[in-house]
Amino acid sequence: MTQAPLNALVVGNWKMNGSLATNATLLEGLRAEAASFANITVSVCPPFPYLAHSASLLAGSAISCTAQNLCHEAAGAYTGEVAASMLAELGCRYVLAGHSERRAMFGDSSERVAAKTRMAFNAGLIPIVCVGETLAQREAGQTEATLSAQLLPSLASLSPAELDKLVLAYEPVWAIGTGHVASAEQISSVLHYLRALVASSTGQADIAQRMPVLYGGSVNPASAQWLAKMPEVSGVLVGGASLNARDFSEICRSFAQGR
Numbered sequence: 001m002t003q004a005p006l007n008a009l010v011v012g013n014w015k016m017n018g019s020l021a022t023n024a025t026l027l028e029g030l031r032a033e034a035a036s037f038a039n040i041t042v043s044v045c046p047p048f049p050y051l052a053h054s055a056s057l058l059a060g061s062a063i064s065c066t067a068q069n070l071c072h073e074a075a076g077a078y079t080g081e082v083a084a085s086m087l088a089e090l091g092c093r094y095v096l097a098g099h100s101e102r103r104a105m106f107g108d109s110s111e112r113v114a115a116k117t118r119m120a121f122n123a124g125l126i127p128i129v130c131v132g133e134t135l136a137q138r139e140a141g142q143t144e145a146t147l148s149a150q151l152l153p154s155l156a157s158l159s160p161a162e163l164d165k166l167v168l169a170y171e172p173v174w175a176i177g178t179g180h181v182a183s184a185e186q187i188s189s190v191l192h193y194l195r196a197l198v199a200s201s202t203g204q205a206d207i208a209q210r211m212p213v214l215y216g217g218s219v220n221p222a223s224a225q226w227l228a229k230m231p232e233v234s235g236v237l238v239g240g241a242s243l244n245a246r247d248f249s250e251i252c253r254s255f256a257q258g259r
């Protein structure tokens, strides 16, 4: 398997946490450390109401904002939803699509995630499509079938140019917020499978080989040290540890030094 691109991507998913005051402290702390991870791409995902504020606090830095979700339609009568174009206007570079919490709690089917992926590309955003199996699915030997069913609809409508920009995130549900990081062997096997799946379903083997695939699930400064040394891991999607400037900076630094 060819090595993933060297420039790692580390994304901090704040989920539904934060306030104007704590976000300012967190981002100030990150900016103070940013020089130590300048050779990688770092992005944070504030909740929607804080995107503009966070983007203004990050102005002039290399750290970007990613949105946690987007609407599956472009505009119109979708009360409570946020369009991709709005996120682009606020300066978001990436947007998560299909996070397991959205799939499990908010009805994001794989077809809906595919529509969100399309909306993201239409607005010039880069979608980070998240996939991951539950413990029951893993124990039943259904990991690959689950990931395939989650991902294939999103791949179906993409042009080769779009496919070449797509980012995937493998987040096993049983590893999220549990303190239980997947093993290097488990991650390696799934990331290999995902790149093979992209290659076989799109016919774009070269793009599949270089497609960035992140790992997420209880990443902390200690696990980031060995994750950063895995060539097939293009970066990480960090939840809890991204709420602490020191921990998140340390994770970013591991990837900056490991590349």
Ligand SMILES: O=C(CO)COP(=O)(O)O
Pocket (backbone or CB within 6 Å): 013, 099, 171, 175, 176, 177, 178, 179, 216, 217, 218, 219, 237, 238, 239, 240, 241
């Ligand atoms: O869901 C995640 C990131 O999107 C992972 O969350 P934790 O790092 O808190 O396990």
